[in-house]
Amino acid sequence: MVRNIRINIFTATVILICIGIVMIYSASSIYALERYKDGFFFLKRHVSFLVIGIFFTLLVMSIDYRRIKKFSRPLLFLSILLLLLVLIPGIGREVAGARRWFRFKFISFQPSGLAHMAVIIYVADFIARKGNIIRSFRHGFLPPISVLGLVSVLILAQPDLGTTLALGAVVVIMLFIAGARLSYLLSLLLASLPALYILIFSVPYRRMRILAFLNPWLDPRGSGFQIIQSQIALGSGGIFGVGLGQSRQKLFYLPAAHTDFIFSIIGEELGLIGTLSIIILFLIFIQQGLKIIKNTQDTFGYFLSLGLTLTIAFKAIINIGVSCGVLPTKGLPLPFISYGGSSFIFDLLTVGILMNIARTGDYP
Numbered sequence: 001m002v003r004n005i006r007i008n009i010f011t012a013t014v015i016l017i018c019i020g021i022v023m024i025y026s027a028s029s030i031y032a033l034e035r036y037k038d039g040f041f042f043l044k045r046h047v048s049f050l051v052i053g054i055f056f057t058l059l060v061m062s063i064d065y066r067r068i069k070k071f072s073r074p075l076l077f078l079s080i081l082l083l084l085l086v087l088i089p090g091i092g093r094e095v096a097g098a099r100r101w102f103r104f105k106f107i108s109f110q111p112s113g114l115a116h117m118a119v120i121i122y123v124a125d126f127i128a129r130k131g132n133i134i135r136s137f138r139h140g141f142l143p144p145i146s147v148l149g150l151v152s153v154l155i156l157a158q159p160d161l162g163t164t165l166a167l168g169a170v171v172v173i174m175l176f177i178a179g180a181r182l183s184y185l186l187s188l189l190l191a192s193l194p195a196l197y198i199l200i201f202s203v204p205y206r207r208m209r210i211l212a213f214l215n216p217w218l219d220p221r222g223s224g225f226q227i228i229q230s231q232i233a234l235g236s237g238g239i240f241g242v243g244l245g246q247s248r249q250k251l252f253y254l255p256a257a258h259t260d261f262i263f264s265i266i267g268e269e270l271g272l273i274g275t276l277s278i279i280i281l282f283l284i285f286i287q288q289g290l291k292i293i294k295n296t297q298d299t300f301g302y303f304l305s306l307g308l309t310l311t312i313a314f315k316a317i318i319n320i321g322v323s324c325g326v327l328p329t330k331g332l333p334l335p336f337i338s339y340g341g342s343s344f345i346f347d348l349l350t351v352g353i354l355m356n357i358a359r360t361g362d363y364p
Contacts, residue, residue, distance in 0.1 A: 005288050006355050012285045013336060013351050019266070019278070020337035021046065027250045027265045028258035028339065042258055042339050049341050053348035060352040065360075068353075069300055072118075072125040076147065079118040082111035083154035100158045112155050112163050113346040119151055120307035123171055127178045128300035134178045141184050144175065161199055161206065162330035166318065168192075170310045174303055213328040226261065227325050229254040234267040234275070234324065241271030258339045260331045263323040278337070282316045289313075292358045301357045308350045315347075 025043040032041035060068075086092035086099060093101040093108065101108040123144045127134060134140040148171050152164045176185055200206045208223035216224030233249040236242060247268045250257040257265050267275045289309030296302045312335050319334040321327030333340040335347045 005291050005358050009285060009288045009351060009355060009358070012281045012288070013348075016278070016281050016285075016336035017050065020262075020334075020339075021050075022244070023262055023266055023269075023337065024258050024339045026245050026247065026269060027262055030251060031257070034252075045341075046339050046344070049344050050348075053345040056345065057348045057352035060349060061356050063356075065304070065353055065356040066298065066300060068121060068304075069125045069128070072122045075114075075118040076122045079111060079115035080151065080154065083115055083151065086111050087154075087157055100160060108341050110342045112158065112160055113342045115151050115155065116163065116167050116311065117308075117346055117349070119148060119167060120170060120174075120311065121304060122147060123174055124300050124303035124307060127174065127303050128298075131178060131299060134175070134180050137181075137184060141175070141180050144171065145188065156199070159203075162318065162332050166311070166314045166332065169314060170307050173310060174307050177306065178303065209329045213325070216325070226255055226329055230261050230264040230323050231325050233261075233264040237268040237271040237274070239272045241267075241269045241274055244269050256331070259333055260319065260338065261323055262338050263320055263334055266337075267323075278334075279320070282313075282335075286313050289354060292354055296357055296360065298360060301360060305354055305357045308354055312347065312350060 021043070024046050025040070028042040029039040032043075033039040035041075038044075082102075086102060089099075091102070092099040093103045100112060101110050103109075126144050130140055130143075148168060152168060155164045155167070172185055172188070176182070200210060205223075208219070212219060212223035212227055216227040218224060220228055229249055233247065233254055236248070242248075247257075247265050249268055250265055254261055254264060263275065263278065266278060270277075286309060289305065289312070292305045293302060293309060296305055315332050315335050318327060318330060318332045319338070322329055322332075333343050336344070338344070
């Protein structure tokens with residue numbers, strides 16, 4: 001049973017990665033040739049990220065995942081330090097008004113990815129240590145929520161609202177399943193609504209994204225452009241697609257075709273069959289993750305696998321939802337498929353940790 005779960009997660013991940021490699025080249029080659037005079041520019045970088053990710057994945061698989069507990073606080077402090085440093089001009093790299101990256105030669109590192117994983121590890125460790133008092137507001141609920149609040153503020157300062165919301169949702173679900181009082185969680189959600197309203201409607205580009213989501217044709221050449229082009233790509237593919245490499249939307253119509261909107265290019269070139277295959281693979285991944293959660297006897301492993309599985313699930317749901325126009329535009333990559341340096345590497349690390357936890361489960 002253990003072997004089957006690990007094989008299923010590994011197989012689903014490898015297939016998604018292989019699809020990603022093919023589609024990144026298909027979606028980016030013309031753009032890369034135009035801008036960098038090298039049609040393989042993004043493909044070569046993505047393969048290098050894959051090699052780095054495999055190295056770290058094998059590393060975390062080679063040690064007992066329970067040893068990670070000892071590093072929960074150092075990892076959290078390191079991620080907070082990096083989130084502070086990335087905001088400093090001259091250290092953090094600014095792109096399109098957002099300061100989210102460190103740049104090291106050919107690779108860009110996004111500290112919010114490390115912070116996301118560090119918070120999940122910290123909360124899982126906290127629940128494992130203090131699970132008997134999790135219903136206490138001062139000693140059981142307030143510490144993890146305070147950590148979440150601090151990290152969220154630093155990520156919002158980049159600014160990156162989508163990552164903040166995804167991380168907040170994961171932590172709230174972890175605390176709910178751990179037994180935190182529902183009244184505390186509901187109070188937290190109600191208190192966050194005014195702040196969320198201000199964060200969205202006081203910032204012009206976020207407000208325009210919401211308006212474009214409600215009716216993209218109000219501004220078809222501006223805020224609604226991405227959503228319209230994404231839907232055109234998905235609609236053009238039909239059932240079987242227009243053929244691999246034959247997308248028209250990637251010809252400078254659909255922005256971020258190899259990153260945030262790669263699902264739309266898959267829909268155009270491979271059709272409904274291609275998109276449904278992607279969704280089925282993610283469902284298999286999530287199902288196997290749920291089996292790991294269900295059968296893990298160690299409390300730390302239970303909540304760590306829960307947080308990591310939810311992370312992959314939320315990222316996939318948000319990316320696919322944005323591409324289909326059922327969610328407002330947000331730049332979250334599609335796990336294992338989209339081009340993206342540190343985000344892709346942390347997705348691979350997630351798989352490594354899940355497969356590590358699966359070895360210790362008590363399976364019927």
